[in-house]
Amino acid sequence: MSDSLIAPETQQERSERLLAIVKALPNLPGVYRMLSQDGTVLYVGKAISLKRRVGSYFQKNDHSPRIKLMLTQVDRIETTVVRSEAEALVLENNLIKALGPRYNILFRDDKSYPYLVVTGHKSPRLAYYRGTLDKRNQYFGPFPNGYVVKESIQMLQKVFKLRTCEDSVYANRSRPCLLYQIKRCSAPCVEHISPEDYRRDVHNAVLFLNGQANELLKELEARMAAAAEAWHFEEAASVRDQIQALARIQEKQFVSSNTSELDADIVAAVVKEGAVCLNLAMVRGGRHVGDKNLFPSNAADYDDAEALEAFLAQHYLDRNVPSVVICTPPPANAPLLAQLLSDQAGRKVVINSNPNGERRVWLEMARKNAELAITQRNTHSASQAGRLQALIEALDLPEDTQRIECFDISHTMGEATVASCVVFDDGDIQPSQYRRYNINGITPGDDYAAMRQVLSRRYGKIAAGEGKVPDVVLIDGGKGQLSMAEEVMAEVGLTQPILIGVAKGETRKAGLEQLIFATTHESLQLPRDHAGLHLVQQIRDESHRFAITGHRAKRAKARVASSLEEIEGIGPKRRQKLLARFGGLQGVKAASVDDLIQVEGINRDLAEKIYGALRG
Structure with missing residues (x-):
């Protein structure tokens, strides 16, 4: 019989077929997947007992509108049995991240949160970093966004004057760059600072990043006094400027901890005006390093506790986790999550939803920030919705115009x-x-x-x-x-x-x-x-x-390459060495003939040709 003559399955037949699948499920922990007729994964869930949990979808009638809608689209159910509830939690979140089911609450997977790195070079470099961590370097973070890292780098440049240039530029410099001129780098590349003094500045920067600002200030004050007693007034004045800059930075830290080396995340989940928002604030080394508001996808009908539980699992599994996670409201699986995160981190991780003292203040601050973010988002959405509706009416567009x-x-x-x-x-x-x-x-x-x-x-x-x-x-x-x-x-x-x-x-x-x-x-x-x-x-x-x-980016790239490519005698290797030595085309243009002949492979005739071509 041809497929066209086969009668479509009725709703009753589909329900009976799914119930037969449920009856065959084991009373074991595992993960289940609800799939549509075309094979799309609609929902992923975990269970201590697959049979009881999946069966509850077909035995109850008080489901949320979200679940009711999902059940009308389910065509088949797939399951994976695991050894424990902990394994089920890990597998569930791996599948949610990989498949992005439309009925699971989803948080954007910021796998590579930004870090501030102090490299392990002989003259360490201060840099912005995302990616896999290398044990040869020191990393500080993660930070909630890139802006915080870049702001921290600028702050540390002002105080400690550490280099930020790429290794290729650093290794080929013959004179200090602009950052030295504006007092943002001490120019270790051309030995304007001794290796010992530069390492001391790196050490001080690391102390500060580790939350030991008070110890650092005491050390600097002692050094300033010693320099003044020895009549080294320029050195004393330089140290004084560092102390003043550090004091101003400390004043800007609106959250501080009595435990100076505390690393903690503060997470508050709020459901308000039909929206779900989580505020994630980060404290590293006792300093507040920023926060961010997260609005998950597919969040309709989720309450604040469910949203928080989903965030903790999706965000922290397979990622660096601080020693303390302070959160509200209490997540249902807090003991299980804490154990999993402790095993993952190799140290104890505490999930605290009933903090005292300053930590309660932090949590209240995060909750208020989440509420404010929802209000601001809804106000913005209302404004945009009003603009869209006005455009629909003015241009007689279809009422369902969205994209x-x-x-x-x-x-x-x-x-x-x-x-x-x-x-x-x-x-x-x-x-x-x-x-x-x-x-x-x-x-x-x-x-x-x-x-x-x-x-x-x-x-x-x-x-x-x-x-x-x-x-x-x-x-x-x-x-x-x-x-x-x-x-x-x-x-x-x-x-x-x-x-x-x-x-x-x-x-x-x-x-x-x-x-x-x-x-x-x-x-x-x-x-x-x-x-x-x-x-x-x-x-x-x-x-x-x-x-x-x-x-502009494309034009600049093309012009950098073409300007040097047009000069006879400049091939890819010489072009690369010129750009590395002078930090870019503008540096090559500004170089004198004597500067140019310092580059390997550039004789005086070729240097004069480059000088004339770029200045002509």
């Missing part, structure tokens, strides 16, 4: 052409979905051909099923660019996106934009204070910013 994509082209006289695509979806700008396209094989400066290429590349793939079809496509340009977009959509066979051109007014001032509609090419100018116009401007400006940033 808007916008394209822009950037180049300089046809050089290094780059196209950008930015995305507005789910009520906000979505930076993770932005894309840049390098445009090649066209006549330089032909914006129409550039627009054709980027649209063909993007929507050719989407027409083939690789991506999400937008509701609206904004084209930064007039009727010409819009006509090109219409041709491309006809060629790839997409009819769903509504195409709208965004043309600047005669004076190119904000607020005078003309919105041009596909097919009719009629134009509309919304009032300057129209909320819908503000949304279009926001998306268009973001597209322009993203395009021009990519264009």
